[in-house]
Amino acid sequence: MSGRRHEREDPDRYFTITGGRRDASLDLVALVVAEIGPLPGMSSEQVRILRLCRDHPVAVVELSAHLALPVSVVRILLRDMLADGRISVRHPVSAPEPEELPDLETLKQVLVGLHNL
Amino acid sequence: MDSTTSDPPAAPPAAPPAGPAGPDASAPAPLRGTAADGLKIVIVGGFGVGKTTMVGSVSEIRPLSTEEVMTRAGEGVDEADAVPAKTTTTVAFDFGRITLNDRQVLYLFGAPGQQRFWFLWDQLFGGSLGAVVLVDTRRIEDSWYAIDRLEHHRMPFVVAVNRFGERGPSLPKVRAALDLDEHVPLVECDARLRESSKNVLIELVRHLTALHERPAREDAR
Numbered sequence: 001m002s003g004r005r006h007e008r009e010d011p012d013r014y015f016t017i018t019g020g021r022r023d024a025s026l027d028l029v030a031l032v033v034a035e036i037g038p039l040p041g042m043s044s045e046q047v048r049i050l051r052l053c054r055d056h057p058v059a060v061v062e063l064s065a066h067l068a069l070p071v072s073v074v075r076i077l078l079r080d081m082l083a084d085g086r087i088s089v090r091h092p093v094s095a096p097e098p099e100e101l102p103d104l105e106t107l108k109q110v111l112v113g114l115h116n117l
Numbered sequence: 118m119d120s121t122t123s124d125p126p127a128a129p130p131a132a133p134p135a136g137p138a139g140p141d142a143s144a145p146a147p148l149r150g151t152a153a154d155g156l157k158i159v160i161v162g163g164f165g166v167g168k169t170t171m172v173g174s175v176s177e178i179r180p181l182s183t184e185e186v187m188t189r190a191g192e193g194v195d196e197a198d199a200v201p202a203k204t205t206t207t208v209a210f211d212f213g214r215i216t217l218n219d220r221q222v223l224y225l226f227g228a229p230g231q232q233r234f235w236f237l238w239d240q241l242f243g244g245s246l247g248a249v250v251l252v253d254t255r256r257i258e259d260s261w262y263a264i265d266r267l268e269h270h271r272m273p274f275v276v277a278v279n280r281f282g283e284r285g286p287s288l289p290k291v292r293a294a295l296d297l298d299e300h301v302p303l304v305e306c307d308a309r310l311r312e313s314s315k316n317v318l319i320e321l322v323r324h325l326t327a328l329h330e331r332p333a334r335e336d337a338r
Contacts, residue, residue, distance in 0.1 A: 028241060029155025029224045031148070056147040059155055059224065061212055065181035070207075071241070072185060090153040094221065095244030099271040101328055102246045110156065110246065111322045113217025117175060117315050 026075045031057035031090040045069070045077055050086065057090060146178050151219045158318065159226045159242045161267070162251035163259030167279040167308035168227030169211045171251060174314040176213025176225060184209040187237055208234050210241070225318075230263035238270060247321050248274040251308065254285040257294045264295060275302040275324050277317045282307050 034053040038046070048067055052058050058066075064074045081087045094106040102110075160168045173180045188205045211227040226242060228234065230250075242248075248267055252260045260276070267274045278291055286294070292303050302324050306313045 027155065027244060028226075029157055029222075031152055031155055031222075056150050057152050058148065059214075059222075061183060061224065062181065065183040065212075068183075070184050070186040072187070090155075092155045092157075092244060094154050094156055096246065098239075098243065101273065101325055104326065104329055106156070106246070107322050107326050107329075109217055109221055110223060111319065111326075113215060113221070113223065114315055114319050114322065117215065117311070 026060050026078055026089065027092050027095070028061040028071065029059050029092055031059055032063060032078060033057050033088050033090065034086070035088055036086050043077075046081060046086070049074075049077065049081065053087060148214075148222055149216065149219055152216070152222050154221045156217070156221060156223045157226060157242060157245040158223060158321065159228050159245050159248045159272075160251055161228050161230050161248055161263045161274075162279075163230050163253065163256055163263075166251045166253040166256070166259070167281070168251055171249075171279070171306075171308035171314045171317070172211055172213040172225045172227045174309060174311045175215060175318065177215055178213055180211045180213045180227070182209060182211045185237055185241060187240075206233050206237075208237055208241075230259060232262060235266050238266070245272065247325050248272050249317055249321055250274055250276045252276055252278045252291065252295070254278055254280075254291060257291065260295060264297070273321075273325055273328055275304065275317065275321045277304050277306045277308075277320075279308045280305055281309070 032049070032053045033056075034050045036050070037054070038050050042050075045067060049063055052063060052066055060074060060078065061071060063078075064071045067074060069077075078087065078089070082089060094102065094109075096102045160171055162168050169180050185208050186205060187208070208229065210229065213225050215223045215225070217223050226245075228242065250260055250263050250267065264274070264276070276291075276295065276297060278285070278288065285291075288303050288305065291297075295303075297303060302320050304317060304320050306317045308314055
């Protein structure tokens with residue numbers, strides 16, 4: 001995509017991990033599932049992501065917390081892994097559009113879930 | 118100026134964000150394999166108002182913490198090294214989650230209310246169902262900015278006064294102090310208690326449902 005925008009604002013480590021790119025297309029609560037196991041030559045971050053998502057989905061924001069990396073850095077890693085078929089992503093489907101209300105069916109499901117707490 | 122202490126000073130990048138549970142404190146309760154639809158509710162408030170406490174009281178996992186690092190270019194000149202300034206902002210936030218059913222999982226985010234956080238709102242919390250503004254009546258002014266920004270983002274919200282089990286100004290007084298529109302629900306809570314926090318979230322969902330029935334959402338338009 002917009003690729004190599006060399007915004008060297010982040011600490012060098014982040015720059016190294018991500019090649020200096022940005023990506024905001026993965027929602028905080030998009031759910032990530034590993035499609036393959038770790039392979040030789042993968043970065044340690046990729047290996048950790050694949051291990052975390054091996055048996056069950058993990059949200060982008062949870063990966064960020066477990067890897068102790070900023071969300072934007074994790075997004076970049078995930079985009080590469082997605083492009084390589086190493087992960088799949090379940091995007092949120094019930095999120096309201098900007099300035100719209102959540103639909104009533106979604107609200108009903110949330111209410112039921114909360115009452116069951 | 119709002120307190121800035123809910124944003125930890127830019128931590129060394131290698132250091133894990135220090136959350137109550139720590140990054141790898143224990144094996145996290147995994148999501149169901151069928152989970153496919155993440156939802157968001159944001160709890161906004163000033164430092165020390167109880168955001169993390171509220172998240173933790175209803176979450177199925179111990180609250181986790183992470184951060185976002187963003188840079189905005191061209192905001193004046195960095196005098197230290199006399200190069201065009203890029204302002205690096207680190208925003209830390211906590212979150213927890215509630216599995217609603219086999220498919221849907223609701224994430225609760227505790228977000229700082231102060232000014233430097235808001236330019237990240239769309240990127241981080243766009244697509245949220247709604248928001249809870251958590252208020253400490255000893256620092257009501259901490260909430261003004263958050264309410265203003267939520268209205269600006271046209272994000273529906275309810276306001277919850279966290280009493281921490283103590284008494285304080287009556288709700289009508291709080292409403293007046295916040296200059297809060299009559300239609301915005303204002304409730305009391307004790308964020309330490311699961312039932313109480315749960316009721317705040319239910320209040321928000323009911324409010325969202327009720328907004329569907331207002332043909333002219335003049336207030337939210």
